[in-house]
């Protein structure tokens with residue numbers, strides 16, 4: 001305690017000093033102020049050194065009252081006369097010359113006839129007390145700031161810091177206050193947080209970079225910064241007066257408390273440097289601590305999440321205790337109960353195959369500090385870890401630390417890659433391909449590598465293919481090609497060639513050689529990498545295909561049949577020589593011609609309809625087609641088409657083989673015609689009767705008319721009647737002759753639809769009279785329905801005539817033996833959805849069952865020579881068959897029964 005404090009303490013004691021021990025006036029006089037007063041309180045004179053400090057010097061003549069020397073508030077402190085003041089401590093402020101009150105303390109003591117007011121200066125004491133009090137307050141404030149910052153949660157830290165800055169600003173009346181910390185790279189200062197009073201200039205913002213200007217200041221004491229004196233800090237303090245207080249930690253200045261627009265001396269005279277340093281420390285100390293804590297916290301979090309993500313974690317080995325400590329996350333990953341365990345427990349977690357090696361490596365680390373790097377498997381799960389460890393520090397501070405990293409992914413990939421590699425090697429080794437490398441040596445290429453497949457493929461090894469040996473193995477015919485391959489490879493950088501190589505058994509293989517030349521940075525050849533593919537089979541197969549194609553080509557060309565290919569629109573794409581010859585052109589002229597142009601509209605439609613029926617399931621169709629070749633007769637071809645379809649079943653093209661059937665057709669026609677003529681001839685007797693009948697009638701009429709005429713008894717009505725009868729008979733004869741003329745004509749070329757009933761009518765018109773004349777009963781019924789069949793009406797008539805004439809012959813020959821016979825022929829028809837049947841039945845006794853099978857054969861007859869030709873039924877059979885129908889026979893109870901079955905023609909029906 002200073003002497004001033006002692007004195008101050010005594011003064012505070014407030015007990016007036018006992019009078020008997022009052023100090024001798026002289027000694028006091030030398031230090032303070034002695035005011036001599038009369039009984040009324042008027043100053044008689046002044047002594048003591050302080051009297052010179054008083055504002056009012058006492059003039060010798062006047063005796064002012066003590067009150068006149070005192071400042072107003074002290075005037076109130078005393079009243080009455082000095083005698084009243086005795087025994088009191090008087091604190092009195094006098095006017096002084098300096099303008100500041102002169103603070104004095106004293107007491108009155110009686111002198112012989114007057115009073116002496118003894119006063120001492122207590123200004124220093126009061127100031128000191130004031131300062132001590134504010135220091136106490138400031139300390140309290142600093143402590144509070146520190147505590148607030150330390151206590152709050154990390155999230156509230158910025159708010160709390162702001163509150164503290166605000167409090168400080170208000171308390172110290174600093175308009176702008178901020179705390180600056182080193183920035184993240186520690187290369188300069190940065191405003192961490194600032195507060196500005198509402199009327200203060202906006203000097204700073206949070207996060208503002210200040211550069212390194214503050215480093216130029218003395219970092220051990222608060223710095224008063226008058227404007228202009230620190231050019232590097234001008235921008236920081238905005239050219240106004242500033243104040244910067246440093247905060248030190250172990251590394252040096254760690255923070256600055258900045259006060260802006262602040263003439264510090266003027267505003268806070270009682271805040272000492274120490275107080276300022278304390279404020280800076282109270283703010284920055286806990287703040288930095290909390291920020292470090294925050295950073296640490298973040299790092300820990302990052303580390304933990306990193307470890308989690310990587311499946312990794314650190315470990316530490318305590319060798320003296322043979323214990324291991326693992327990162328908590330690692331312990332969880334490994335399913336361990338605790339993160340600290342004896343070393344052997346940890347080793348138990350490692351797969352037995354790797355355990356021993358790990359143990360030995362750990363020993364090396366422990367004993368020699370040899371860094372550890374090992375990949376190990378876990379004992380209980382198919383997981384791979386990479387284990388790394390090192391020794392940190394030396395001596396007693398040495399620590400053995402490391403980490404474990406889950407590398408199962410990489411290991412699995414490695415294993416897959418190794419397996420794939422092995423598979424690839426295996427594949428190459430067993431495929432008909434050889435990979436080779438040839439090194440470029442002075443313009444030549446020398447084999448330096450072959451894949452393992454060389455041996456199984458050609459039976460050689462690399463040694464067998466030493467320089468020059470390869471060329472010898474090339475087939476003599478292919479050597480030129482082989483040398484050209486090497487020249488081209490060197491010239492162009494890549495090549496593709498095909499040649500034969502001899503294997504160890506002496507057999508030749510066709511090899512497809514594809515090679516590429518690799519060059520160095522200067523563009524000089526280094527080596528050639530290539531592939532031999534054994535294409536022997538393919539080459540031979542191609543050769544065979546070529547040969548067989550040639551054979552087929554010759555076959556097609558030389559075939560007597562017409563062979564062609566055409567598109568669905570009937571355009572020819574190919575035609576062989578016979579077809580061309582038929583068409584009177586060359587085979588080259590055939591493509592582009594249209595098959596349809598040789599057909600009539602109807603023929604073409606029929607042809608296309610038939611093609612429309614082709615399908616992938618039934619791709620073949622055969623038919624006899626009829627063509628109209630310009631300037632020639634009709635041609636008949638037996639034509640077989642095969643459709644070629646794509647995957648969707650669309651018809652792409654048609655391959656066709658055809659044979660000219662015209663001659664056969666023509667002879668068939670001739671046969672039919674001669675059969676018809678024969679029929680006519682046979683019918684001559686019947687026809688004579690047919691024509692005789694009307695002639696007889698006419699003759700009778702004419703005889704009768706002439707008789708009447710000679711009698712002169714001719715009436716017009718009678719005459720008219722006879723003439724009409726004659727006319728009707730003439731017409732009847734004309735009809736018969738007409739029909740015979742029609743019937744005798746050749747059939748038309750093309751088939752037409754017609755009603756079969758017309759054929760029955762035509763037949764009856766020729767035969768009916770004759771039959772009746774022979775006493776045969778003709779029964780015709782059920783023929784009048786509307787139905788159409790396709791073919792030739794005259795030919796069907798020919799068939800019916802044949803059947804009826806045969807029936808008549810059978811009846812007549814039977815009547816020769818059986819006079820009682822009542823011969824009849826029955827003609828009738830029936831139909832269903834598909835076909836119409838015409839029946840011709842007689843009671844002539846039928847056909848010998850043994851002959852039933854043979855009667856349709858040509859030239860089969862049971863009639864005497866010169867009577868039967870044996871052609872009637874066989875030609876009839878052919879006619880019905882040509883119409884798509886069937887002629888059949890059976891025996892009924894009384895005779896034979898023939899059936900002509902014909903398909904019904906429908907408009908939209910496809911016919912052949």
Ligand code: ADP
Pocket residue numbers: 802806807808810842844845846847855860861862863867868869870871872873874896
């Ligand atoms: P052709 O009449 O010249 O003999 P066809 O071929 O017409 O030749 O007849 C062959 C044979 O079939 C006849 O010779 C006859 O024996 C037998 N035939 C045909 N039709 C009948 C029938 N309705 N009743 C009995 N036999 C018949």
